[in-house]
Amino acid sequence: MSFDLDRTDRRILNLLQQDSRISNQALAEKVGLSPPACLRRVRRLREEVIMAEVALINPRLVGRYINVIVEVEMVRDQLDIYDAFKRKMDTIPEVTQCYQVTGEVDFMLILMVEDMESYERFTRQYLSTDANLSKFRTLISLRRDKFSTAIPL
Amino acid sequence: MSFDLDRTDRRILNLLQQDSRISNQALAEKVGLSPPACLRRVRRLREEVIMAEVALINPRLVGRYINVIVEVEMVRDQLDIYDAFKRKMDTIPEVTQCYQVTGEVDFMLILMVEDMESYERFTRQYLSTDANLSKFRTLISLRRDKFSTAIPL
DNA sequence: TAAAATTTGCAATATTATTTCGTTTTAACC
DNA sequence: GGTTAAAACGAAATAATATTGCAAATTTTA
Secondary structure (H helix, E strand, C coil): CCCCCCHHHHHHHHHHHHCCCCCHHHHHHHHCCCHHHHHHHHHHHHHHCEEEEEEEECHHHHCCCEEEEEEEEECCCCHHHHHHHHHHHHCCCCEEEEEEEECCCCEEEEEEECCHHHHHHHHHHHHCCCCCEEEEEEEEEEEEEEECCCCCC | CCCCCCHHHHHHHHHHHHCCCCCHHHHHHHHCCCHHHHHHHHHHHHHHCEEEEEEEECHHHHCCCEEEEEEEEECCCCHHHHHHHHHHHHCCCCEEEEEEEECCCCEEEEEEECCHHHHHHHHHHHHCCCCCEEEEEEEEEEEEEEECCCCCC
């Protein structure tokens, strides 16, 4: 399941998690390899552990000021009910994260919206009308103080 | 504050949010521009709205199975207490996200850890010993069903 | 310790990004 | 509506970078 990464692999991954636009030459130099040797490792890592390379944009600069955190509780702990809910969340662009959790709560959602009206629409369309949903609690955040996609290795 | 993006800018951003490794030529073709014209836009967007371009790695494949969601409540609603807490969270690699929220709860944290022992260590070192912290609630998730960094434009 | 497999670096090649510059389009103003 | 300034554009040349082939070195396995 878990791949065995040596020290060099981990250094490469750490660097690419900070800046994937680094040139292969610069990367090779930083980890002490020749460009071809480095490239081969990067290619292998891209196949094995790197899911995607993406641009992160500043939400505030494109009008997504509001982070909404929603705790969702379903009526029954039933697999097909969970799966249906996940699948639905997966299709909604405002829902950026969805975690299935253990305990009283069943799901944790994180949404990014322009205004509260957008969130209202979301609750009406997807939460208040879901017969399998028992209750939900909403937390509003205007400050995303930390957002790191990097997993330190 | 907010930059005005035309249709082409938005299409470029949407594509780069999905795959920033796309070649400038392919990108140019997709949005119907010449490579130089496209590159100029990308460069401007990188200065204005793109915060970073990063590799996303699969947490399960590097041993970070457990997502921990923590709701934190401080003893007093005081600015310097908040700021100190934020600054502390910022230094901890396991804390991948930190939101300041309104309502009963003051902060929402999302951590990624290898095992519960790591989380135990974290609580002892940073939560249980913080005199400004009144209480916290922990939710455990073994399933990150959705994790999207893209903001649809 | 020897054989097999993997990883490496060098040099040649292929892609791709980037610059230059003249042209076209858009925007602002009279 | 016509005129000018500014901004954005595309074609072609150039520069930078990634990529491949292959022999040598290293590591792993038996």
